[in-house]
Amino acid sequence: MPEDIISLIQENVIQGRMTRDDEGMDEGIVGQPGVTELVEKALASGLSIQDIITKGLSGGMNIVGQKFEAGEYFIPDMLASAQAVGAAMEILEPHLAGSGVNAKGKIIVATVKDDLHDIGKNIVSILLRGAGYTVKDLGNNVDIQVIVDAVREEKPQFLGLSALLTSTMARMADVIQMLEENGLRDQVKIVVGGAPVSEEFAKSIGADGYGADGFQAVAVVEALSSGTEN
Amino acid sequence: MPRKGILVDRPYERLTREQVELIHQASMQILTDPGLISFNREAVDILHSHGAAVESIAGDHQSWQVKIPEQVVLSAIDSAPKTVKLGARNPDNTLIMHGDEPRVYLVTGSETNIWLDVDFPTYVNKADPTREIRMPEFKPRRGTVDDLCQSAHVCEHLEMVDGYIRTVNIQDRDITEENKDVNKFFASLNNNTKHFMSGLTSLKQLDNVVRMAELIAGGKKALEDNPIISFITCLVKSPLQFVDDTTDTFIEVCRRGLPIVVSSSPQAGTTAPIREAGIMAQINAEVLAGITLGQLVKPGTPVLYGSVPVRARMDTLGDSYGSVETSQYNIDCVQMARFYGLPNYSTSGVCDSKIPGQQSSIERLFSDIVVAMSGPQYLHCAFGLLDCNSVFCLLQAVLDDAHFKMIELFLRQPRIDQTELEAVLKQIREVVATPQKLYIGYIRPVLRSGEISGLYPFEGGGEADDVFELAYERMKELLARPVEHIDPETTARIFEEIPGVLPRLNIYERGD
Numbered sequence: 001m002p003e004d005i006i007s008l009i010q011e012n013v014i015q016g017r018m019t020r021d022d023e024g025m026d027e028g029i030v031g032q033p034g035v036t037e038l039v040e041k042a043l044a045s046g047l048s049i050q051d052i053i054t055k056g057l058s059g060g061m062n063i064v065g066q067k068f069e070a071g072e073y074f075i076p077d078m079l080a081s082a083q084a085v086g087a088a089m090e091i092l093e094p095h096l097a098g099s100g101v102n103a104k105g106k107i108i109v110a111t112v113k114d115d116l117h118d119i120g121k122n123i124v125s126i127l128l129r130g131a132g133y134t135v136k137d138l139g140n141n142v143d144i145q146v147i148v149d150a151v152r153e154e155k156p157q158f159l160g161l162s163a164l165l166t167s168t169m170a171r172m173a174d175v176i177q178m179l180e181e182n183g184l185r186d187q188v189k190i191v192v193g194g195a196p197v198s199e200e201f202a203k204s205i206g207a208d209g210y211g212a213d214g215f216q217a218v219a220v221v222e223a224l225s226s227g228t229e230n
Numbered sequence: 231m232p233r234k235g236i237l238v239d240r241p242y243e244r245l246t247r248e249q250v251e252l253i254h255q256a257s258m259q260i261l262t263d264p265g266l267i268s269f270n271r272e273a274v275d276i277l278h279s280h281g282a283a284v285e286s287i288a289g290d291h292q293s294w295q296v297k298i299p300e301q302v303v304l305s306a307i308d309s310a311p312k313t314v315k316l317g318a319r320n321p322d323n324t325l326i327m328h329g330d331e332p333r334v335y336l337v338t339g340s341e342t343n344i345w346l347d348v349d350f351p352t353y354v355n356k357a358d359p360t361r362e363i364r365m366p367e368f369k370p371r372r373g374t375v376d377d378l379c380q381s382a383h384v385c386e387h388l389e390m391v392d393g394y395i396r397t398v399n400i401q402d403r404d405i406t407e408e409n410k411d412v413n414k415f416f417a418s419l420n421n422n423t424k425h426f427m428s429g430l431t432s433l434k435q436l437d438n439v440v441r442m443a444e445l446i447a448g449g450k451k452a453l454e455d456n457p458i459i460s461f462i463t464c465l466v467k468s469p470l471q472f473v474d475d476t477t478d479t480f481i482e483v484c485r486r487g488l489p490i491v492v493s494s495s496p497q498a499g500t501t502a503p504i505r506e507a508g509i510m511a512q513i514n515a516e517v518l519a520g521i522t523l524g525q526l527v528k529p530g531t532p533v534l535y536g537s538v539p540v541r542a543r544m545d546t547l548g549d550s551y552g553s554v555e556t557s558q559y560n561i562d563c564v565q566m567a568r569f570y571g572l573p574n575y576s577t578s579g580v581c582d583s584k585i586p587g588q589q590s591s592i593e594r595l596f597s598d599i600v601v602a603m604s605g606p607q608y609l610h611c612a613f614g615l616l617d618c619n620s621v622f623c624l625l626q627a628v629l630d631d632a633h634f635k636m637i638e639l640f641l642r643q644p645r646i647d648q649t650e651l652e653a654v655l656k657q658i659r660e661v662v663a664t665p666q667k668l669y670i671g672y673i674r675p676v677l678r679s680g681e682i683s684g685l686y687p688f689e690g691g692g693e694a695d696d697v698f699e700l701a702y703e704r705m706k707e708l709l710a711r712p713v714e715h716i717d718p719e720t721t722a723r724i725f726e727e728i729p730g731v732l733p734r735l736n737i738y739e740r741g742d
Binding site for chain 1: 665671678
């Protein structure tokens with residue numbers, strides 16, 4: 001029975017069903033519990049947090065990733081699954097302490113000042129939550145000072161900056177410079193992205209990583225986490 | 231269940247109702263003055279016995295001036311079926327065409343002499359020998375019966391191909407005028423379960439190919455109910471002439487009651503006026519004259535209003551199928567056929583380009599899109615054809631199929647109604663209230679329903695153009711996929727009863 005709940009969590013992650021109202025991929029499953037209801041049930045049943053996360057949520061996401069690689073799943077499918085996992089992680093967060101599961105870390109994301117484009121940043125947020133990170137999204141058109149203050153107060157392991165315009169990408173350099181001036185640069189890894197941004201640009205402004213798309217952004221953050229980044 | 235085709239909800243029309251009627255009236259005038267020149271005596275007799283004025287023309291070849299009264303033409307249009315069924319070996323591939331319904335069926339054709347093989351040799355960059363690229367190389371050669379089998383086989387698996395017109399002329403050493411028809415019919419029917427349409431090389435073979443079709447369909451009555459074959463005849467030579475031998479063929483096919491296309495292919499500038507009004511009045515008169523003859527031979531003969539108009543190239547006076555005017559004429563013809571309520575056989579996708587490439591893609595897609603938009607029932611759309619229909623390339627046919635899939639999606643009807651709007655308004659209100667304001671969560675059901683067009687199917691990785699190589703892989707994949715051949719018992723009967731079918735085409739004897 002407990003294994004059944006874990007299997008159901010995994011299956012519903014694969015289906016991309018956050019709640020019982022979601023359609024998922026297969027016919028006729030609307031109304032059956034989704035990932036969030038199943039995680040609540042797993043907690044109530046006293047199942048191990050570690051099993052819920054590693055076997056249920058991460059296990060499901062691994063299969064979703066394989067299906068995406070195989071061309072069977074598309075980005076909306078990945079995002080649906082990631083959203084379901086992100087919602088599950090919010091439920092589990094208060095229970096992580098003492099569970100033997102190490103939190104993967106906190107990341108602040110923002111679209112820089114004077115730039116209103118936030119689709120890419122929002123997708124990255126969903127994927128990061130799906131990967132188990134705690135994400136604080138500051139929104140778009142965010143003042144440099146607001147970002148610096150958030151880094152000081154929230155003490156995230158990562159800062160993700162996004163810009164879609166050639167005219168606003170320079171703000172990323174301004175943020176990094178102000179973090180240095182405030183003595184905060186060394187305590188956070190900075191990953192940048194957005195249509196006009198490139199690997200070379202990221203290096204030139206002193207960022208730690210560059211994500212060409214949402215999936216690469218998550219991969220870069222994972223690599224920086226484990227110290228395997230190039 | 232017949233094939234669904236592409237239903238064009240609101241077809242594109244170039245002509246106003248007044249212009250259509252003006253063309254009709256001009257065609258009626260043409261049929262009485264100057265009328266047609268017929269080189270076929272039987273056609274003259276048939277038309278004369280129904281009221282046409284006939285006058286012998288002096289000259290080397292026996293011919294007659296035939297003036298067909300308007301009332302005779304209008305009666306023939308009345309008696310021509312407004313719905314034509316083209317059957318198929320697999321009944322699911324049946325085509326039902328209503329003259330007043332712009333449902334488009336996509337069909338291959340026509341017969342080319344040249345088959346274009348494709349290879350991908352590797353080229354080395356002179357400046358940097360470590361850099362290599364593979365480029366397509368096209369090699370023309372004369373078509374064979376094996377090529378026709380391959381073409382029919384691949385077209386069986388091309389999703390957008392609704393019917394099959396033979397694509398390559400079989401020119402093997404053992405193919406003669408006497409056995410060509412039975413072999414092209416058998417090679418096509420044995421490798422393709424869709425409707426098969428063809429012209430005849432020799433009228434003497436008509437009974438043999440009809441008997442072959444009866445054996446496959448399950449008897450004479452079964453063939454009447456499920457006409458798995460139909461015929462195309464160019465009885466009219468522009469301007470305004472009934473050709474002797476093809477008119478004989480036309481009359482005999484009509485007598486047997488099998489579906490037939492009356493096709494005319496005037497060339498604006500040489501065999502028809504260069505002005506649109508002129509070529510339209512003439513081609514309409516030519517097609518109506520053929521339809522009239524067919525209905526007088528056997529009232530109720532299923533007939534398609536066939537139009538293959540083209541503009542002349544100004545550099546060679548050859549056909550310029552890739553010209554924009556050619557598409558305009560075709561669209562006009564679709565309107566004329568619809569005016570009479572007759573299913574229309576139209577033409578698109580023929581290109582001037584000699585090999586697959588940018589010119590070929592632009593020329594064929596331009597006409598494929600606009601002519602399909604006009605809603606012809608039977609669109610002979612040059613799958614795989616190049617060089618003004620003189621070359622066939624299987625790789626190009628695979629590309630065409632993918633492009634028609636895109637056209638099909640483009641022509642789907644808009645889904646806007648009260649229920650749909652209520653659902654999307656709910657979505658909008660929900661999403662706007664979320665922090666991320668993304669509609670991505672609503673994509674999945676629509677994506678799975680097939681409503682969203684896919685990626686270009688031959689998109690390569692990186693900056694390389696891999697279209698041809700990927701299409702070639704697809705072609706090989708389709709060739710490796712089996713087809714449903716004619717069963718062994720029927721095959722044995724065909725080889726017993728129909729003379730001239732090449733023994734090597736009997737897959738059961740050669741152990742395939």
